[in-house]
Amino acid sequence: MFEAAELGHKVSKATYKTEVPKLREQLLDAQFELGEKKPFPVVIIVSGVDGAGKGEAVNTLNFWMDPRNIHAHALGDPTDEELERPAMWRYWRKLPPKGAIGFFFGSWYSHPMRMHIDGGKSRDYLDSYLDDFLRFERMLADEGALVLKFWLHLSKDALKDRLTQLEGDKATNWRVTKKDWERYERYDDLMPVAEHVLRRTSTGHAPWIVVESTDEKYRNLTVGRTLLKAVKARLAEQGKPATASVPVQALDHADDINLLDALDYTKTLEKKAYKKELEKYQGRLNKLTRSKAFRDRGMVLVFEGNDAAGKGGSIRRACAAMDSRFYDIIPIAAPTDEEKAQPYLWRFWRHLPGIGKTAIFDRSWYGRVLVERVEGFCSEADWLRAYGEINDFEEEMARHGIIVQKFWLSITADEQLHRFNEREATGYKRFKLTDEDWRNRDKWSEYSNAVCDMVERTSTEIAPWTLVEANSKYYARIKVLKTLCKRLEEEL
C-alpha cells in the first residue's frame, strides 16, 4: 500500500517555483467561491508518520490560501469537559461550518491506533473504532461535507534521514526529541497497523490519500493539488454529491396494523390515585437522581408526541422531582443559522449533558423522521439514512454511560380535536393554536405511519421507546414517571 509512496517522488525547485503561483491562484479562487456560496464544509484529516511534516504541510496551505476560513485542530488530551461526554463530542464541536475548511491533525484515528500499538489493545478493539469512524464519515459525506484524509508517508530510511538532518541543524534541533527516535524504532510496528486502518477506512466519499513526503515540495504540491481538484469537483456538482448514500430499502407495510392503534386509550387514572402515585414516583425519582450512582452517569430524555398530547405537562412533572441545577430542558424549534451550517445532528450533540446531569429534549432529532419526512423538508434519502445515524448517536451516548429514555405520548384523533377546541375556548394566548397545528392534524395517518416506522427502527435495548397512552393526562404522567424510575433502578 505504501510502495507507491516510496518511489522517491520529487519536484525540482524550478518546477515548484512556476507551479506554486498557478496553484495558489486556483486555490484562492476555489476557496473564495466556497466562502461566498457556503455550499459545504471541507473536513481534512492530516495524519501519517511523525516527522513527515504534517504541520508544515498545513502551514503551507494556510499561507497559500486565505487563512481566514481555515481552522487547524491539533487535539491533544481531552479537556475535562470533553471527558464528560461521548468520545466524538470533541470532534463534533470543532466541525467546520459550511464554507469553511477544518484540518484535523491525527484526528479520531489517533487514539485507537495509539492504544493498539502502544497500549496493548487488541485488533478487535481497533476495528470496533474503525466501524464507528466509517459510519461517522459516511454521515459527514451524506450531510454534504467534503471529506479528505491525507496520510503523509516516509519510508523508514527517509524518516531516519529527516530526524538526523533536523537534529544536525541548530535552528531545528529542538524539534527532535527522544520520543521521535523511539517512534522511529517502532516504525515497523506502526506500518502494518497504518496499512490496515487505511485499507479498512478508505471509501469513495472519504478516501485516504497517501502522499510521499520525503521531498517537501512534492508533498506540498500534491496535497495542494489534490485539495484543489476535490473542491473544484464538488463546487461543480452543485446540490447533492455524487458520493451520497443511496438508500437500498424504502419502508413498505403489508397491512394496516400499527403500534399506535394497538394501544389501549381507555386507560385512565382517578385524581385521587394520581395524586398519591405522583407523590410516590416523584419521591423515588428524586432519590434516584440524587443518588451517588447517578452522579457518575448522565441522562438524556426525549419527549415526542402528537400535538396537544401533553409533553409539556409530563416534562414538568418529571422536572418537579429533580434539582434544577442538574437538568436542562432543550426545546427544539427551528435551527439557528449556525446550526443550519452544520450536519443535522450537530444541534443535538452540542447539548449533551456532562456527568451527573440530565438533558431533556422537548422534541428532538426524531424531527428528521417525523415532521421533516412527512412535510418533505428533507429528501427521502435523508430521512431513510437518519434511522441509522440516530441509532449510532444514541449508542455513543449509551456507551458513555448516559441513560437514554424516549417517550412517545400518543392520543387519539378525537381526543386531539377535543383538546384543540378546549384550547380555542380558553383565553390564554399561550395555548393558542396555530394553523400548523390544524395542518398537522390533516396528515394524521402519515404521521402515524412515520411514528410506527420510527419506533420499529429506533427502539433499542440501550435506548428504548416507551409508548404512552395519553388520552388521560393523569395516566400518562404517571406512566412516564414510573418508566423513568424503573429504568433508573435497573441502570444504577
Added chain:
Amino acid sequence: MFEAAELGHKVSKATYKTEVPKLREQLLDAQFELGEKKPFPVVIIVSGVDGAGKGEAVNTLNFWMDPRNIHAHALGDPTDEELERPAMWRYWRKLPPKGAIGFFFGSWYSHPMRMHIDGGKSRDYLDSYLDDFLRFERMLADEGALVLKFWLHLSKDALKDRLTQLEGDKATNWRVTKKDWERYERYDDLMPVAEHVLRRTSTGHAPWIVVESTDEKYRNLTVGRTLLKAVKARLAEQGKPATASVPVQALDHADDINLLDALDYTKTLEKKAYKKELEKYQGRLNKLTRSKAFRDRGMVLVFEGNDAAGKGGSIRRACAAMDSRFYDIIPIAAPTDEEKAQPYLWRFWRHLPGIGKTAIFDRSWYGRVLVERVEGFCSEADWLRAYGEINDFEEEMARHGIIVQKFWLSITADEQLHRFNEREATGYKRFKLTDEDWRNRDKWSEYSNAVCDMVERTSTEIAPWTLVEANSKYYARIKVLKTLCKRLEEEL
C-alpha cells in the same frame, strides 16, 4: 440592612393556596410574552445564606413557570477550559439569550467573597472584584438585560432551627453536612461582608433584593412576585429600559488636527530590504511564539484599517511565522442570530484563546465605535459606552496574561482610490469591490474622526494601538511584524 429580613415574615397556608395559582397564571403569561417577542434576557442571581433554600426557590419557580426557557447554573470549580480563559468567560458562555431566563446560583460574587472570608484575602481584594461586577452588570443592563439579584436571608437563629430540623428528618438529613454546621459557626463572619457587598453593588439597574427565607411560602411568593413585577414592567417599557446609562459626555474636538493626518505616509521600503526584514522578523516571531514563556500566555491580535489598507496581507505575513495549530483567525462579519440574541461583546468572548494560543481578529469589537457609529447602526449612547466596555474587556484579557496588541492600518484617500481602481482592473472576483466600499469612502472624514476617538480612548498600556502607515505595503507588513516582536520580547 438585614433587619427588615428578620421580622418574621410569613404567609399562611390558606393565603399561599389562593395566591399561588393567580401568581402562576401571571408568571406564565409574562413568560410567554417574553419567549414570543424575545425583547430581552433575564439574568437572575440567587445568593444568600447557605440553608436559606436557594435551590428550592428556583425549583419552585421552575415548577410554576414553563421550565423550557429557564436555565439554572450552579457553577462549581472552573473546568480546565474555563481556567484557561479570563475569569468572567464562564459566565459569558452561560448568559441566557433574549427571551430566556438564566438563574445563577451564587454567581460571580461567590469566589471573591469566599476568598475574603475563608481565604484570608483583603477587603481591597474583594472591592476590586466588586468594581468589575458593577461594570459587568452595568453593561448587561445597558445591553437590555433585566438583572435581578436575590439575597435569601436567614437570621442566625433561624439557620440553626433549619439545620436542626433538616437533620432531624430522615428524609432530609442527608442534606446537612459538617460543612453546613461550620458555616453556621462562621455566620457572624459572613454577615458584615454580605452587607458590604450588597451595599456596594446594589444599583437601580441591578438591585439586590433581600428576601427573608425563614418561611418558605413567604420566600417563594416574594421571589415570584418580584420577578413577575420586574418582567412585566420591562415588557411594558418596550425599547430601551428606563435604567439605561445616559452618556454624560459626547466627543467634541476643538480643532482639525488628528492622529491620522499626522502620520508620514511617504514611509516606504524597497523590495530587497523588505525580503530581508521579512525573513528576519518572521524568524524572530516564530521563535517567540514557540518559546516556553509563550506557552503560559496567550495572544489576541486586532487588525483594523481602511478598506484596502492591506489587513489581510499583514495577517498572512504574521501567520506565516506561526504554527497553524496554535492560532485561529476570526474574520468578523455580520453577527449570527445566536450572536444577535446576546450582549454585543459576547461574540468576541466566545473566541478567546486558551493558554498558549493566539486569536487574530480581522476586524473586531471596534466595529461598534467605527462602522456602527458612523452608519448609525447603534445609538450614540451605545457607542459612547462601548469605549469603557471595550477597555474593561481588554483589561480582563490582560490580567489573565493574554497579550493584547491592536493595529490600525492607515492609508490616504488617494492611495485607497488607486487600490480600488487597481482591483477593478484585475480579473480576480475575490478582489471585487462592493458598493459598500465606495459608500464607506464617501464618509472618509467621519471614519477618520471615529478612528481618532477610538485610538484616543482605547489605546492603553496593556492593550496599545499601533498606527501603521500603510501606503507602502512592504513598510506596513514589516512594521506590524516588528511591533509584534518587540511587544512579545517585552512581555515574555
